[in-house]
Amino acid sequence: MSTITFTLNNSQVTVDAPPMTRLLDLLREHLHLTGTKEGCGEGECGSCSVLLNGELVNSCLVPTLQVQGATVTTIEGLGEHTHLHPIQQCFLEEGGAQCGICTPGMILATHHLLEKHPAPTLDEIREGLSGNLCRCTGYMRIFEAVQQTAKLAEAGK
């Protein structure tokens, strides 16, 4: 076992786990944050996306040992039940979520995309979310949710 200390959603956490435990399992099984979902388990679907030191990664391909001293943001760190993050609110209002399995990853990918492109073109949205698969929505409503988030952020400036 290794003792891993890192910053998770703005709080410092210390957890004991085998060093090759996937970050995905560390979050779900050890820390009981089940917002991060497992889809394919091999880096294809993006359901398990989290932000690692601000960069979007697939947590199913991150061994816990690489998380020592790092900063991790999961969907639980973005909004709260009583106060949704604007991206979450827009996904809700635009119908960007159906079954919900891809949604946490989609929202974190959107967060990462809007950090780099605050007013993304449709092509930039398509490319920015291309690592996240959705089998329900057909993507159009997700793209509209991203555009709506960007619009609101621009209006709120």
Place this chain on the structure above:
Amino acid sequence: MIDFELTRVGTPDAAVQIAAATPTAQQGATVRFIAGGTNLIDYMKLDVETPQHLVDINRIPDLAKVEKQPDGSLKIGALVRNSDLAQAPEVLAEYPVLSQALLSGASAQLRNKATTSGNLLQRTRCPYFRDLAYAECNKRTPGSGCAAIGGYHRNHAILGVSDQCIATHASDMDVALMVLDAVIHVQGIKGNRTIPIGEFYKLPGTTPHIENALEPGDLITHVTLPALPETKQIYLKLRDRASYEFALASAAIVMQVQGGRLRHVRVAMGGVGTRPWRMPEAEHALEGQAPGEGVFRAAADAALKTARPHTDNAFKIPLAKLCMIRALTTVTNA
């Protein structure tokens, strides 16, 4: 996944010392370096890679830099992430084919983790290589046969194939590095050496389990790209869906048009070869010619002359030719 030991090292020397204990740096290696892990961890979970010892090189200082050298070349550290390399100002300005190739590969999540050296060592996606349920794979188990020949092989290679292996090389980045004449810098147990990328990848022949020139202990420390005159460049990738998919055929081209003639022509293709495929026949057919469809078609015909398809992947010959012609047409008009 098998149990293994893990060591985190702080210097290239320490990494090389530990890795020298592996009997081979190829398939069956007992020691592997881990950087981004996007390819290795996937293959470890499938038990295709079974290292007993992983050496984490992520904390070796100075390997994550992109630096212009006094001689005009660009030095790219082994640990530079694909996402950072694609956006490096020097790459965007002088080697846009590399940026285009990187951004056409994988997803944002994977590019944020994957490294330069890891991408150089990216392994094939041949479904039979990936799946231990198939006993026949000469790359995984030398001498066991090839389930792809006679099996499902629509995505497989048509150039550089042998009777033992037709697995396609999967990388986009490496195809761009072929036309940029990249040089791979390796630190090994006997010191430092350089390997031109044209000599780095091995043809499968009768030894498909040997994929590159690396020996036990060898650590790729960086890659250098020679200075280029001002050129037009393009990376065109054709695939089953428009993003997040491996190439069926891709073309990397670097060239100049001087006084209506093509000069300094470099052509390589991905998705069609058992290694990233440089095409000297096409370069020869294009060099000094006036650009035009007839010239482009002749170059494509020359480059694919030695193609050896099987039943499901014969479509890749016309597809590869059209890919090259379209890339040439686009880049000369740019």
